[in-house]
Every structure is written in C-alpha cells, then in structure tokens.
Amino acid sequence: MTSSVVGAQEKVVYRCPGNLYTDALSAKEAQAKGCKTLDGAPITVIQSGVRPAAPKAAASGGGAPSERVQSDEQKARDADARRILEAELKKEEEALAALQKEYNNGQPERRGDERNYQKYQDRVNEMKAAITRKEADVAALRRELAKFGAASK
Template identity: 65%
Template structure:
C-alpha cells in the first residue's frame, strides 16, 4: 500500500516543479506587459502613463487580452497613378469631364424615366387606395396587406424620383 502514496507524492512534486518552471519562464513576459487603456473615441493605447491616462479620461482594461497594432499611413504616389485614380490634385481634361457629366446625366435621366413609369404603373394598380381584389385574396387580410405594400412602394418610388431629380439638378448645365 505504500507504493501508491509514493507515486502520488512524486507526481505532485513533479507537477509543482513544472508549474514553478512555467511561472519562471513567463516572468519576463509578465514584467514587460504594459497596461492597456481605452480612451474616449474608442481609442486603445498602451503608450500612456497612469497620470496621462487619468488626465485624458482613459480607463484601464483588465481581464481581456488586447493586441494593439500601430497602423501605418499609406504613402502617396508621386507618379501619374494619383491622376489616373482621380486622387487629390488630379486634373481632368475639360472635354473628358464634359463627357463624363453627359454620361452621368443620360444614366440618371434614363433611371428617372424608368422610375416614373414604375410609379405610374403602381398608382394605376393602387386605384386611389381601392385596388381590385385578386382571386387569391379570399382572405380580406391578404388584400389589406397588398394595399399597404402598394402604398409603401408608391412612397418609395416618389422618394426615389425626388432624389434622382436632385442629382440631375446638381449636374453642371442646370437641371432637366
């Protein structure tokens, strides 16, 4: 009966030694761990002292592992890539810009025409709030739901038409 007791004591000693070794191995990492602060504006940083964090209204984060990654600012290319991509300071030939504006106007006017046709169709079906009942609408609630959907579609279509007209009005050369 002595053997199990020795075995248990040896296992406990070995596991204790392993735990102690793990703590000693992690000690440098724990010593280097810095306090992470969450500052107003949802900014996380570990580069502040406790005094600076308190002055800025930052709170200490505890219990959750946080990785802070310093972001980099992308470099600006001095080549023609900025001009081709329409970047800041890019100059566009006036003729090209007029062509782009004309294309944009044509696209918006086509979309406006389609939306106006859709609105006319919806209003015709809506019939001033009393559309004809369909054969599949034996249940009166189905009919009421369809009437409500039609009304909502008409309102959305009217809002879309107003937005398209505003966009066309913003284009050079006046509104159409």
C-alpha cells in the same frame, strides 16, 4: 513562465463558418454560430501589409491636383452621367405610374386568392409602401439631375 503556458493552453480557438478563427467567443456563442473547436492545431496569423498599388489607384481617380481631368473629358463624363440619370428617372417614373395605376387610390382590385380581407389589406399596405419608396427614388434622381441642370442647359 509556466503560468503563461497554462494560460495559453486554456484559450480555446474556434473555427466558424466563412473560415473565421476566433478565441473571443464563449462556448454558447460558438455553438450558436456553428463554430467548431480546434484541438491542438497550430494557427498561423499573417498580417497583411499596405499594398503599394493602393496609392496609385487613388491618384488615378482624380485625387491628385497634378492629374486633373481635361475640360472636354469632364464635359463628356457629365453628359454621360446626365444621360444615365435621365434614363433611370424615366424608368422609375414609369414604374411609379404603373404602381399608382394598380393601387387605384387605395382601392386596388381584389385577387382570387384574397378572400380573406386581411390578405387584401396587407397587399394594399405593401403597395402603398412601394409607392412611397418609388416616389423617394424619383425625388432623389431629380435632385441629382438638378445638379447637372444649371451647367448643362
């Protein structure tokens, strides 16, 4: 019995930022993360149980077949989703067009603070990456809209 008490006393518990308590860190790791040791302070661990409201929330999301959404309501939801996607697509296409105009086929105008050619090249590369991301966003929105295309048109 004494060995288990001694073993328990050798465990060092650390309090890390964000109210995280752990005994799984080494002294170096704890210091690097900004954790402080707890000296003789009793720690109580409370296990959280399953909340009874969780199954009800999942069922209201349409998971249960007995609670199916009415056809009219589903059509309204689909129409709303399509309208939102179309608005988002329009906004993204406008942003893409503005980026492409500023990019000017890889030859954007130099700014006054870009006397150093490397600064200019860095900005051109950032613009190219931004255009690539916008094109991917537009393509993704078009794919999402295509899911509604056959049913809505």
